[in-house]
Amino acid sequence: MSQETHRFGTNCIHAGQSPDPTTGAIMTPVYMTSTFVQKSPGVFKDGYDYARSKNPTRQALEDNLAALEGGTVGLAFSSGLAAMDCVLHQLRAGDHVVLSDDVYGGSFRQMDKVFRHMNMSYTRVDMTKLAEIEKAMTPKTRAVWLETPSNPMLKVIDIPGVRKLVDSAKVSDLGTTDKSIGPLGSPLEKPLLVVDNTFASPYLQNPLAHGADVVLHSCTKYIGGHSDMVAGALITKDEALGERLKYVQNAVGAVPGAMDCFLMLRSTKTLHLRMQRHCENAMKIAQWLEQHSKIEKVIYPGLASHPQHALAKKQMRNGFGGMISCVVKGGLEPSRKVLEKTKLFSLAESLGGVESLIEHPAIMTHASVPAPARAILGIADGLIRLSVGCEDVEDLTSDLDHALA
Numbered sequence: 305m306s307q308e309t310h311r312f313g314t315n316c317i318h319a320g321q322s323p324d325p326t327t328g329a330i331m332t333p334v335y336m337t338s339t340f341v342q343k344s345p346g347v348f349k350d351g352y353d354y355a356r357s358k359n360p361t362r363q364a365l366e367d368n369l370a371a372l373e374g375g376t377v378g379l380a381f382s383s384g385l386a387a388m389d390c391v392l393h394q395l396r397a398g399d400h401v402v403l404s405d406d407v408y409g410g411s412f413r414q415m416d417k418v419f420r421h422m423n424m425s426y427t428r429v430d431m432t433k434l435a436e437i438e439k440a441m442t443p444k445t446r447a448v449w450l451e452t453p454s455n456p457m458l459k460v461i462d463i464p465g466v467r468k469l470v471d472s473a474k475v476s477d478l479g480t481t482d483k484s485i486g487p488l489g490s491p492l493e494k495p496l497l498v499v500d501n502t503f504a505s506p507y508l509q510n511p512l513a514h515g516a517d518v519v520l521h522s523c524t525k526y527i528g529g530h531s532d533m534v535a536g537a538l539i540t541k542d543e544a545l546g547e548r549l550k551y552v553q554n555a556v557g558a559v560p561g562a563m564d565c566f567l568m569l570r571s572t573k574t575l576h577l578r579m580q581r582h583c584e585n586a587m588k589i590a591q592w593l594e595q596h597s598k599i600e601k602v603i604y605p606g607l608a609s610h611p612q613h614a615l616a617k618k619q620m621r622n623g624f625g626g627m628i629s630c631v632v633k634g635g636l637e638p639s640r641k642v643l644e645k646t647k648l649f650s651l652a653e654s655l656g657g658v659e660s661l662i663e664h665p666a667i668m669t670h671a672s673v674p675a676p677a678r679a680i681l682g683i684a685d686g687l688i689r690l691s692v693g694c695e696d697v698e699d700l701t702s703d704l705d706h707a708l709a
Contacts, residue, residue: 312576313577316572316576319368319371320364320366321367331570332361332569339354359565361562361566362380366379369521369523369537369539369572370539373510373512374512377546378537379538380536381537381559383534383535384410384500384521385536386556387522390556391520392419392424393488393552393556394552395446397423399425399444399446400445401424401425401427401446402426402449402495403429403450404428404451405431406457406681407449407451407455409672410672412672412673428677431450431461432459432462432611434469443476445473445475446495447497448466448469452504453504456670456683456689457682457683458605459612460610460612460619461612462615463511463515463516464514467516470495473495475493487551496545498516498517498520499519501520501521502525504625505526505579505625507622508579508621514619517540517545518538518549524536526575526578526579528567528657529658531657533567535560579622579623579626580623581694582625583624584623584697585626585695590628593704596705598633599632603629603630604624604629626655628690631686631687635685635686642688643663648695648699648700648703657691658693659695660693660695662688663688663689666684
């Protein structure tokens with residue numbers, strides 16, 4: 305049976321992986337090697353010459369992730385921001401990016417402090433309003449970058465709707481082609497639609513099926529799932545774009561080690577099972593928080609009160625994720641006390657692990673976003689973000705109830 309006919313759970317466990325041909329080991333070996341012996345100068349087996357370029361453990365992971373996202377090319381990186389860096393290296397000085405107003409603070413920092421320094425510009429817009437995206441696009445726009453659900457306000461963005469805007473974009477003079485520098489020698493012919501799928505995971509959403517050109521993951525989160533490694537990934541089904549991305553992956557070299565790739569392969573085998581529990585627990589906790597007297601507002605795509613709830617039901621499947629944002633009444637001090645008093649919800653950055661985490665975006669993950677911009681986004685001083693884990697939900701609600709008391 306071809307891989308394309310397998311369902312998601314089967315691909316989690318088997319895609320990209322076969323028993324080791326030498327020993328029959330059921331798990332992909334950890335190839336802890338930096339180089340590979342060549343039969344003759346420049347003659348090497350299956351493309352393996354140096355581990356930065358290709359490693360068998362990493363190759364298995366990349367094939368696995370490509371299958372889970374419905375792509376043909378998967379690329380693994382040492383972090384989600386390294387994956388973002390690879391995409392932005394497809395652009396040129398003078399290019400413009402339309403950026404979702406509500407993105408991870410590290411993504412904003414890379415765009416605002418690193419690539420803007422390289423003479424790239426960006427415009428931040430509320431991408432729940434398609435007219436705002438259309439208004440922001442210019443003939444120099446070469447990428448439209450979004451998260452859905454977003455971080456931390458959990459906005460849900462209409463990927464097919466954005467795709468239509470990208471397809472209708474008017475592009476300025478593409479500039480000269482310089483074939484001497486490899487795949488990057490040719491400029492992008494149209495803007496890239498890039499979707500950060502970290503919050504949803506491939507289990508809940510496949511952006512390529514909705515029109516994205518490339519999908520990004522911080523694999524540190526749900527794909528890794530156990531808070532024990534840092535990694536990122538890109539997936540596309542555009543072979544030419546895949547070659548450009550792979551060129552930068554190899555040239556820059558921000559790749560994960562073999563052991564981290566092995567840990568991710570271990571984790572994707574249970575991705576579908578973990579996501580089921582994350583979603584079940586988060587829905588119950590979101591409904592519970594909506595009824596709590598100390599909570600001013602709950603933001604969760606699975607609630608009817610969420611402004612894009614109907615879109616979430618249409619664009620996502622199997623559930624609405626494990627992330628909840630809510631506003632504690634009274635502002636900074638009451639919310640700080642909640643974060644200090646929880647026991648099962650550990651006060652820490654990151655998300656997506658089997659253990660529950662709690663954090664304060666304005667102080668922690670989004671501190672790099674200027675205060676006026678945070679205010680416009682709704683990142684209030686009382687806003688807290690919950691990464692709901694896989695514990696027994698009754699214990700989690702009891703922990704929150706104690707902290708809110």
